[in-house]
Amino acid sequence: MSAQEAALGRLWDLTLLLADDSERGLAEHGLTRSRAQVVWQLRQHGPVTQQALSTALGVTARNITGLVDGLVATGFVTREPHPTDRRATLVTFTPQGEARVAAMEASQKAFAETLFAEIPDAELAAFTSTLDHLRTRLRALAAPNQG
Amino acid sequence: MSAQEAALGRLWDLTLLLADDSERGLAEHGLTRSRAQVVWQLRQHGPVTQQALSTALGVTARNITGLVDGLVATGFVTREPHPTDRRATLVTFTPQGEARVAAMEASQKAFAETLFAEIPDAELAAFTSTLDHLRTRLRALAAPNQG
DNA sequence: TATTGTTATACTCTATAACTATA
DNA sequence: TATAGTTATAGAGTATAACAATA
Secondary structure (H helix, E strand, C coil), X not given: CCXXXXXXXXXXXXXXXXXXXXXXXXXXXXXXXXXHHHHHHHHHHCCEEHHHHHHHHXXXXXXXXXXHHHHHHCCCEEEEECCCCCCCEEEEECHHHHHHHHHHHHHHHHHHHHHCCCCCHHHHHHHHHHHHHHHHHHHHHHCCCCC | CCHHHXXXXXXXXXXXXXXXXXXXXXXXXCCCHHHHHHHHHHHHHCCEEHHHHHHHHCCCHHHHHHHHHHHHHCCCEEEEECCCCCCCEEEEXXXXXXXXXXXXXXXXXXXXXXXXXXXXXXXXXXXXXXXXHHHHHHHHHHCCCCC
16 A cells, blocks of 8 residues: 555544544534534624525525524524515524534534644644645546636 | 644544545445444454454444445445354355455555655654644543543 | 526435334 | 344435526
């Protein structure tokens, strides 16, 4: 097995562990991964239309209807009327929803610091740099016909 | 934002890109991620019972029934009688299934080499080493009460 | 006419619980 | 009595297609 194959295997393994861990954390706070993506958009951009969510997440409008239904049922968000377009709704945090998400982000921050606690600064910088390189490389490989 | 938070964010981002890419590759070959995990077990261990798959994948027996149903319907595997236990079935590759999976693994290998092509040996070694450290660390954090 | 969101329908992955056949 | 696998039922995420209300 090449060093490249070994590295990709290790990366996959770490990915699976992180995904499991994060899934568990989200579930404890009453979120699924897909609903968390919606919440993250709200955190970044404030109230948004479902159309905007559909584009941002790369899923169908129908799918967004379902995700928002779930977030409404669990008290994270409400659907508010759009001020100028009566077709659209603005998906908006409830105060409680925003507080719950802020708490989760604090946990996430603490987790990052614990996970990398024993990694020296120089090693962490090198690691991050390699990750950046791979991200760029993968984006280029995944979209070869975009020009 | 701390360097630790930044690193975790980069790692997440790369993870999402890799997951998307791999999902697309699997779909082209007629597999889903979950079915691929079953296939991977067969690759590693040869014919296995559904019970063994249930344990290995950490999902319910009912779930395995569904995944194997899908793999049978798409021609990857068959259910063969267990030689000594008439309750059990042995999930077994079809010749065609094994050939298709071997082709996918070759693609995966080529992908690894392309992805890491521009990374110098020393950087790759350091990267893999950090990944290893994080894997160990995460396993320890995720299972703190296992003794 | 085009867009926003919903209802209708279907497939995949996941779970629990009840059940059959076998051990 | 315990185990291997299935049927029954349910919920989440995803998709297409048809539709209503509005732009």
